[in-house]
Amino acid sequence: HDSALPDPHNGSAKEGSPTNGTTSPPTPGGIALAYGSLLLMALLPIFFGALRSVRCAHGKNPSDMPETITSRDAARFPIIASCTLLGLYLFFKIFSQEYINLLLSMYFFVLGILALSHTISPFMNKFFPANFPNRQYQLLFTQGSGENKEEIVNYEFDTKDLVCLGLSSIVGVWYLLRKHWIANNLFGLAFSLNGVELLHLNNVSTGCILLGGLFIYDVFWVFGTNVMVTVAKSFEAPIKLVFPQDLLEKGLEADNFAMLGLGDVVIPGIFIALLLRFDISLKKNTHTYFYTSFAAYIFGLGLTISIMHIFKHAQPALLYLVPACIGFPVLVALAKGEVTEMFSYEESNPKNPAAVTKSKEGAEASKETEKKEK
Numbered sequence: 001h002d003s004a005l006p007d008p009h010n011g012s013a014k015e016g017s018p019t020n021g022t023t024s025p026p027t028p029g030g031i032a033l034a035y036g037s038l039l040l041m042a043l044l045p046i047f048f049g050a051l052r053s054v055r056c057a058h059g060k061n062p063s064d065m066p067e068t069i070t071s072r073d074a075a076r077f078p079i080i081a082s083c084t085l086l087g088l089y090l091f092f093k094i095f096s097q098e099y100i101n102l103l104l105s106m107y108f109f110v111l112g113i114l115a116l117s118h119t120i121s122p123f124m125n126k127f128f129p130a131n132f133p134n135r136q137y138q139l140l141f142t143q144g145s146g147e148n149k150e151e152i153v154n155y156e157f158d159t160k161d162l163v164c165l166g167l168s169s170i171v172g173v174w175y176l177l178r179k180h181w182i183a184n185n186l187f188g189l190a191f192s193l194n195g196v197e198l199l200h201l202n203n204v205s206t207g208c209i210l211l212g213g214l215f216i217y218d219v220f221w222v223f224g225t226n227v228m229v230t231v232a233k234s235f236e237a238p239i240k241l242v243f244p245q246d247l248l249e250k251g252l253e254a255d256n257f258a259m260l261g262l263g264d265v266v267i268p269g270i271f272i273a274l275l276l277r278f279d280i281s282l283k284k285n286t287h288t289y290f291y292t293s294f295a296a297y298i299f300g301l302g303l304t305i306s307i308m309h310i311f312k313h314a315q316p317a318l319l320y321l322v323p324a325c326i327g328f329p330v331l332v333a334l335a336k337g338e339v340t341e342m343f344s345y346e347e348s349n350p351k352n353p354a355a356v357t358k359s360k361e362g363a364e365a366s367k368e369t370e371k372k373e374k
Contacts, residue, residue: 026245049196074210112187187238300324
């Protein structure tokens, strides 16, 4: 899961429709439980994904290196997302919905198992006994030979990771056979956490470009056309978090869902994670910007759910989340006089250590030159 893919439910948290006409409307208690659960499920991957993104930025395992999003990537992303969404819309109009969803199910079955395995691995390590026979493995694919040899895949894992993969496969089979909403959410949470952990913005300006572009994308495709709603109703894949509003009446077999697209979790989440790493770079032992943006996300998503509930219409969540997640931290930076520091903070690309080394060598060389001139 190396990119936050355009999400047909991105921006739409909405009430699901009953599967038959005799279904009674959900109770206020069921609605409150569904919305509260969606909010909690959105916050968990952002919080833990942000914490793991700090370790990921300084990790040594090549398989855990983050993917850095540049300003060029951020500017192109809404266009790519729009093309993908429109492509899916046309596919569902032209081809049989069953075959497309079967292919998508298999694709997300494999991705979901890998994402869930990567997510639970750090937690599962605590449950293994000290004498557990843990062997190291490395999956390496290269291209060419000699000096032209290039690594295509370099993945390191151990026996514990294989156990996690086995457990994740059980969830995968459950999802594939039943499409149960709990299995869907387990995959959705894993995708979200991996996205926040492994997708890194290189600076705050890039984050503003990405969130601003997707703000326009979200509003246009939800309010301007019926494309997103059509794809959302046709698309069967764990790219949304769902929770039944009739859980109290029907239990685990409930079928009247409220939903939130993963794009509304991952996109603001990677910006919030960037602010956590910025907090740490200030070396003040405070996480002011992280907690401010986290509170802003709660406010924005709460506002989305409230307006959606009042008007009974799908809402582009980024319409409310983007101004909150950018505006609140910038106001705090203005109050503290740290706007310059915030926008000048730059993260190096860990996948390009040569560039980092050169920049360090350049800085050291300039210092030596200054000393000689003095």
